[in-house]
Amino acid sequence: METPEQTVMERLEHGSAPPPDAEVPAAHTFEVKNVSIWYGEKLAIDNVTLDVAANAVTAIIGPSGCGKSTFLRALNRMHELTPKTRMEGTVLLNGEDLYSSTVDPAIVRRRVGMVFQKSNPFPTMTIGENVVIGLRLNGVRNQRFLNERLEKSLRMAALWDEVKDDLHKPGTSLSGGQQQRLCIARALAVEPEVILMDEPCSALDPIATAKIEELIYQLKARYTIVTVTHNMQQAGRVSDYTAFFYLGRLIEYGPTTKIFTNPGEKQTEDYITGRFG
Amino acid sequence: MGVAASIAVEERSVQERMARPSRFGDKAFEWLTLAMALAVVVLIILIGWQLWIGSSVAIKKFGFHFLTTSTWDPVAEQFGALPFIYGTLVSSLIALVIAVPLGIATAAYLTELAPLWIRQPLASLIEMLAAIPSVILGLWGIFVMIPWLRDYPFPWLKRSFGWTPFFSGPIYGPCMFAGGIIIAVMILPIITSVSREILRGVPDLQREAAYGLGATRWEATRIAVLSYAKKGLFGAVILGLGRALGETMAVTMVIGNTPQIAVSLFKPGYTLASVLANEFTEATTDMYLQALFEVGLVLFGITILVNLLAQLLLRTIAAKSATRAVQ
Numbered sequence: 001m002e003t004p005e006q007t008v009m010e011r012l013e014h015g016s017a018p019p020p021d022a023e024v025p026a027a028h029t030f031e032v033k034n035v036s037i038w039y040g041e042k043l044a045i046d047n048v049t050l051d052v053a054a055n056a057v058t059a060i061i062g063p064s065g066c067g068k069s070t071f072l073r074a075l076n077r078m079h080e081l082t083p084k085t086r087m088e089g090t091v092l093l094n095g096e097d098l099y100s101s102t103v104d105p106a107i108v109r110r111r112v113g114m115v116f117q118k119s120n121p122f123p124t125m126t127i128g129e130n131v132v133i134g135l136r137l138n139g140v141r142n143q144r145f146l147n148e149r150l151e152k153s154l155r156m157a158a159l160w161d162e163v164k165d166d167l168h169k170p171g172t173s174l175s176g177g178q179q180q181r182l183c184i185a186r187a188l189a190v191e192p193e194v195i196l197m198d199e200p201c202s203a204l205d206p207i208a209t210a211k212i213e214e215l216i217y218q219l220k221a222r223y224t225i226v227t228v229t230h231n232m233q234q235a236g237r238v239s240d241y242t243a244f245f246y247l248g249r250l251i252e253y254g255p256t257t258k259i260f261t262n263p264g265e266k267q268t269e270d271y272i273t274g275r276f277g
Numbered sequence: 278m279g280v281a282a283s284i285a286v287e288e289r290s291v292q293e294r295m296a297r298p299s300r301f302g303d304k305a306f307e308w309l310t311l312a313m314a315l316a317v318v319v320l321i322i323l324i325g326w327q328l329w330i331g332s333s334v335a336i337k338k339f340g341f342h343f344l345t346t347s348t349w350d351p352v353a354e355q356f357g358a359l360p361f362i363y364g365t366l367v368s369s370l371i372a373l374v375i376a377v378p379l380g381i382a383t384a385a386y387l388t389e390l391a392p393l394w395i396r397q398p399l400a401s402l403i404e405m406l407a408a409i410p411s412v413i414l415g416l417w418g419i420f421v422m423i424p425w426l427r428d429y430p431f432p433w434l435k436r437s438f439g440w441t442p443f444f445s446g447p448i449y450g451p452c453m454f455a456g457g458i459i460i461a462v463m464i465l466p467i468i469t470s471v472s473r474e475i476l477r478g479v480p481d482l483q484r485e486a487a488y489g490l491g492a493t494r495w496e497a498t499r500i501a502v503l504s505y506a507k508k509g510l511f512g513a514v515i516l517g518l519g520r521a522l523g524e525t526m527a528v529t530m531v532i533g534n535t536p537q538i539a540v541s542l543f544k545p546g547y548t549l550a551s552v553l554a555n556e557f558t559e560a561t562t563d564m565y566l567q568a569l570f571e572v573g574l575v576l577f578g579i580t581i582l583v584n585l586l587a588q589l590l591l592r593t594i595a596a597k598s599a600t601r602a603v604q
Contacts, residue, residue, distance in 0.1 A: 106488075
């Protein structure tokens with residue numbers, strides 16, 4: 001068992017990715033079957049089938065415009081906020097169909113939390129309010145419970161020690177990396193089953209990025225994490241499984257070690273070695 | 278040598294090109310725009326000056342009493358503008374109470390909830406409301422709105438809230454409340470369209486943050502959009518108030534034009550703008566004209582004061598959030 005203090009680099013050296021023979025994940029959080037998504041006339045996701053492993057980090061990589069972000073958003077129905085989208089196929093979350101007509105997308109998003117490309121704390125709320133707003137939306141009024149969850153979420157997001165005396169200050173008073181961890185704490189507070197991350201480090205400096213990566217690594221003990229990233233090294237460092245998307249199609253999917261050391265497809269290899277994208 | 282010379286020539290010409298090109302155009306443009314900007318300031322000062330000059334005798338004669346007394350008797354040359362000030366402020370307040378929630382709700386509907394195809398046409402229609410000449414709105418007020426108000430909402434208000442002083446007494450028809458409503462109609466387009474622009478300026482990232490937590494549309498609108506846009510919306514309200522204070526024609530036609538201070542909103546009132554519009558042609562004596570000029574000066578002062586206060590308030594809010602951010 002690794003200690004939280006262990007750094008990302010150390011982990012890389014010791015090679016803590018899943019054993020190479022773990023071709024097929026044991027338990028699945030998401031089962032995605034034949035999903036296609038259109039924006040108006042444009043096909044953004046083309047018949048993708050993929051199972052997301054539970055309590056693991058799955059990275060989605062691919063060049064800009066390959067549909068990786070759209071795919072991620074299909075996992076909590078966020079893509080529906082974009083006008084004129086159409087979707088086919090099924091997405092099961094722990095066996096339940098997220099797109100069944102009886103399912104409320106708001107409930108889906110409470111079960112599947114999300115962290116975005118740029119940190120987006122609510123500027124009119126304090127740090128504390130930002131963390132518990134999701135619980136408040138769920139109707140939680142018990143102040144003691146809120147306080148407990150506030151501390152727990154901030155601790156899990158590795159932010160508690162930095163902000164515990166400043167909980168009443170606005171969320172936007174923090175640095176960029178702290179704001180992103182605040183957003184992670186906000187997502188954690190509602191205790192989702194999954195956390196989706198859409199390029200969570202793309203706006204951060206290397207030190208802040210390392211902290212988020214460290215955090216992702218710790219969080220996977222409790223959560224299933226799906227992260228989109230532009231950064232190949234990051235995918236290699238933090239993920240257990242990697243899915244490579246190109247032009248809306250899933251080209252290759254497997255354990256990260258295999259994708260990075262012995263890709264099965266020429267396109268994957270070209271992308272990973274930096275020949276395009 | 279020939280090459281060196283030609284290079285030297287070229288260098289010089291490059292330098293010339295770098296140094297020369299029409300600095301004059303730049304300067305001229307700067308002066309021109311500066312002059313335009315100053316013209317607005319000068320215009321405001323001149324208007325204030327003219328009003329001051331035009332009313333200087335009245336100011337000297339009545340002094341502060343002009344603002345604090347209620348007798349408006351041109352024959353006896355007794356002029357007190359308090360009922361007009363009261364009427365202007367109260368009718369504008371009624372208008373804001375009606376138009377602000379309506380305008381902001383409409384803007385929220387147009388940016389957050391309405392189906393895409395309906396947004397632009399609906400927004401254009403609302404802006405068209407601003408294009409209706411105010412005298413036509415006034416006519417509509419006299420012949421349609423007031424009879425309807427007198428028959429349905431007013432009796433109901435009197436039955437339900439008649440125990441408060443605001444909705445007591447006989448219902449005439451033309452009254453302070455009708456004036457407020459007509460002003461609300463007139464300032465609704467500007468409040469709506471400014472609010473809509475402000476809500477559209479809220480970053481999508483904020484909305485996504487809320488939706489990502491499982492917020493419903495109303496919750497996302499409340500915590501991510503309206504609260505983010507608070508300051509801008511306040512600006513929209515102040516713009517509306519500025520308009521409301523100066524509205525003249527339509528108000529004059531429905532407010533009843535009686536210089537009195539009555540608590541009941543069913544009683545007729547009078548506004549600064551209305552008294553100017555109604556009585557300028559009748560001002561036969563110098564003092565009467567002077568008094569009307571002073572009414573104009575007071576209206577001018579109130580609008581400027583309101584705008585200054587609003588800007589001050591906005592700045593303190595901004596400064597407060599800035600220091601909160603620094604701490």
